Amino acid sequence: MRDNGRVSDEVLIEMRAACKRFRTWKRKEGVRGFFANFLAREWQTVSALEGIDLTIRRGEFVGLIGANGAGKTTLLKCVSGITPVSAGSASMFGCDSFELRDEHKRRLSMVMGQRSQLWWDLPAIDSFRLLREIYPVPREVFERRVAESAERLGVADKLQRQLRNLSLGERMKMEIVGAFLHEPDVVFLDEPTIGLDLVSRETIRRHLVELNRSRGVTIVLTSHDMEDIEETCRRLVILRQGRMLFDGALVDLMARVYDRRAIEVHLEPHSAGWEEALAPLLEPFSAKLERSAPLSLLFSVPASAVQRFVPFLFERFAIRDLAIERHPLDMLIRQIFQERGPGAGAAP
Amino acid sequence: MSSLLRDLRLLGIAFVYELRKVTAWRAGFVVRELMRSMWRPLVMIFVYRAMLLEPDARLGGYDFPGLVGYLILAASFEKLLFHQRGLDLADQIFQGYVTKYLTMPVRFFVLALARFVQHIAVQGFVLAVLWILGWLLLPQWWPQPHSAAAALSALTLVLLGSYCAFLVCFVVNVLAFWLDVIWTLSAMASFVFSFAAGVLVPVSIMPEWLAGTLRWMFPYWAVSAPVELFLGRLDPSALSHGVAVLLAWIVALELVRELAWRRGLGRHVGAGV
Numbered sequence: 001m002r003d004n005g006r007v008s009d010e011v012l013i014e015m016r017a018a019c020k021r022f023r024t025w026k027r028k029e030g031v032r033g034f035f036a037n038f039l040a041r042e043w044q045t046v047s048a049l050e051g052i053d054l055t056i057r058r059g060e061f062v063g064l065i066g067a068n069g070a071g072k073t074t075l076l077k078c079v080s081g082i083t084p085v086s087a088g089s090a091s092m093f094g095c096d097s098f099e100l101r102d103e104h105k106r107r108l109s110m111v112m113g114q115r116s117q118l119w120w121d122l123p124a125i126d127s128f129r130l131l132r133e134i135y136p137v138p139r140e141v142f143e144r145r146v147a148e149s150a151e152r153l154g155v156a157d158k159l160q161r162q163l164r165n166l167s168l169g170e171r172m173k174m175e176i177v178g179a180f181l182h183e184p185d186v187v188f189l190d191e192p193t194i195g196l197d198l199v200s201r202e203t204i205r206r207h208l209v210e211l212n213r214s215r216g217v218t219i220v221l222t223s224h225d226m227e228d229i230e231e232t233c234r235r236l237v238i239l240r241q242g243r244m245l246f247d248g249a250l251v252d253l254m255a256r257v258y259d260r261r262a263i264e265v266h267l268e269p270h271s272a273g274w275e276e277a278l279a280p281l282l283e284p285f286s287a288k289l290e291r292s293a294p295l296s297l298l299f300s301v302p303a304s305a306v307q308r309f310v311p312f313l314f315e316r317f318a319i320r321d322l323a324i325e326r327h328p329l330d331m332l333i334r335q336i337f338q339e340r341g342p343g344a345g346a347a348p
Numbered sequence: 349m350s351s352l353l354r355d356l357r358l359l360g361i362a363f364v365y366e367l368r369k370v371t372a373w374r375a376g377f378v379v380r381e382l383m384r385s386m387w388r389p390l391v392m393i394f395v396y397r398a399m400l401l402e403p404d405a406r407l408g409g410y411d412f413p414g415l416v417g418y419l420i421l422a423a424s425f426e427k428l429l430f431h432q433r434g435l436d437l438a439d440q441i442f443q444g445y446v447t448k449y450l451t452m453p454v455r456f457f458v459l460a461l462a463r464f465v466q467h468i469a470v471q472g473f474v475l476a477v478l479w480i481l482g483w484l485l486l487p488q489w490w491p492q493p494h495s496a497a498a499a500l501s502a503l504t505l506v507l508l509g510s511y512c513a514f515l516v517c518f519v520v521n522v523l524a525f526w527l528d529v530i531w532t533l534s535a536m537a538s539f540v541f542s543f544a545a546g547v548l549v550p551v552s553i554m555p556e557w558l559a560g561t562l563r564w565m566f567p568y569w570a571v572s573a574p575v576e577l578f579l580g581r582l583d584p585s586a587l588s589h590g591v592a593v594l595l596a597w598i599v600a601l602e603l604v605r606e607l608a609w610r611r612g613l614g615r616h617v618g619a620g621v
């Protein structure tokens with residue numbers, strides 16, 4: 001029996017000083033370019049991951065966030081053995097990820113938001129039948145699992161429909177049904193909620209949390225949406241330009257920086273905008289100016305200061321519109337980055 | 349042993365899936381598939397007619413009806429040979445569809461093999477229909493097997509040769525991990541192939557230095573030799589020679605395939621961002 005929702009000591013995933021570099025060449029245009037492409041290719045090296053150290057234990061629910069191009073997908077590909085690391089090591093179940101054998105692969109699953117793991121031209125149920133044969137899952141168990149998870153995700157009536165004819169949200173739910181059919185120990189989900197509506201996102205998040213809690217499935221989920229992470233993960237890993245900026249419990253992070261709000265102010269045309277001289281006035285509120293344009297300002301303030309800060313803003317500026325939001329991801333990352341100092345995550 | 353059984357099971361399922369896909373084709377596809385490798389032999393019939401106008405004119409031991417029989421047989425066997433269009437692996441590599449299989453406990457080659465089996469099944473069926481029609485409608489032109497044994501040896505060679513062709517297709521496609529000119533390569537390969545196979549001109553009437561070289565190549569044993577065996581123009585002992593050559597080719601190609609696939613995966617970066 002797996003212990004319910006608790007993290008065990010067993011290490012399932014490990015990366016040590018892992019690096020991934022992609023070599024690409026610049027395609028040149030025109031007739032001369034055509035020959036140059038053959039004779040003298042201009043090679044470029046893109047460093048997608050740099051010195052990643054990561055240990056994930058059985059039962060964890062890890063959120064991997066970062067802006068586009070931060071290296072989230074690359075990290076999943078290296079760990080799951082789709083592509084080898086360029087330096088360092090990546091392993092799963094104690095075996096080098098790129099050398100995983102069938103008995104290891106039967107214990108993992110991959111869901112990619114941007115690319116289907118199911119068969120595009122088949123109804124979902126037929127894809128599941130193929131998966132049943134690939135992983136082998138006994139027939140009765142298979143029937144029960146499909147029925148259960150399709151029901152829970154609300155797609156039971158869409159099983160017979162060709163995958164290409166499903167909406168994005170329905171398709172993603174099918175992918176998730178398929179990914180858990182063989183009861184894997186580890187599931188990777190790469191941006192599973194990208195482009196989905198709120199209700200679908202919520203359903204998927206709840207389903208994943210439930211599976212993690214009741215079955216102890218280890219889940220690694222990437223997203224560039226903080227809300228996904230906040231509602232599902234207990235542990236957070238932040239990537240920036242291929243380096244790890246933060247790795248720790250989500251609650252710790254939230255306590256430190258996530259009690260801030262972003263206040264965006266739009267000013268009346270021709271009114272007085274921001275001036276440097278105003279900076280000292282922000283200090284009593286512990287507020288910071290994040291961005292200023294002639295007609296719009298973005299402040300970051302502790303949640304506790306919002307009540308006093310907003311009247312101050314109305315007093316100072318001719319405000320046409322004002323919005324208060326929770327700290328968005330990019331501000332959060334910038335903040336952590338500043339805390340760590342410029343050396344911590346900067347490109348070499 | 350159990351992994352072999354699992355591969356076989358998967359092969360069976362993937363074959364049914366491929367068959368369903370191919371039979372869901374639109375009419376245009378079916379017609380094209382029926383007509384494939386038919387028009388060139390038709391042109392050659394007229395060429396040979398023009399060359400052999402005299403009543404007893406012969407070309408390297410063939411009279412005109414003999415050549416027509418050869419062309420019909422060669423076209424039929426060529427249909428059984430696996431061809432480039434049957435395997436869209438290079439596209440699958442470019443577009444990243446192979447990525448998903450890399451985290452699944454499957455040997456990707458088994459799925460590709462299902463294409464081969466599907467090809468043989470579908471083309472075998474098409475040919476059976478074609479030959480029944482041929483014997484009924486054109487009994488004086490349609491070739492007759494020299495003996496049942498001759499027909500059987502011919503088919504054995506064709507099937508082995510078709511598997512060689514499949515392996516070559518697979519290897520050329522796997523080059524997509526390195527190159528993006530796969531279509532050019534495979535067009536060139538199929539041109540060389542149909543010449544070396546003697547699809548339009550029997551290898552036995554080619555100059556001896558050329559014919560001698562081609563007898564070491566698998567295309568010859570996949571088309572031209574089986575045709576002549578079928579017609580009784582080649583001694584039945586040629587069967588063992590042909591099987592030996594083809595098996596040697598299969599072993600070599602299997603090694604190349606394994607190596608290319610391994611190396612290719614090392615360069616694979618996976619689909620998706």
Ligand SMILES: Nc1ncnc2c1ncn2[C@@H]1O[C@H](COP(=O)(O)OP(=O)(O)O)[C@@H](O)[C@H]1O
Pocket residue numbers: 022023024046047048066067068069070071072073074075617620621
């Ligand atoms: N196949 C590839 N070839 C070249 N560069 C790549 C390739 N895949 C990813 N990259 C680069 O690696 C970096 C990380 O990409 P990725 O892991 O897809 O980011 P994310 O998933 O966080 O958006 C990006 O700069 C991207 O351009």
Ligand SMILES: [Mg+2]
Pocket residue numbers: 072073074190191620621
């Ligand atoms: Mg990504």
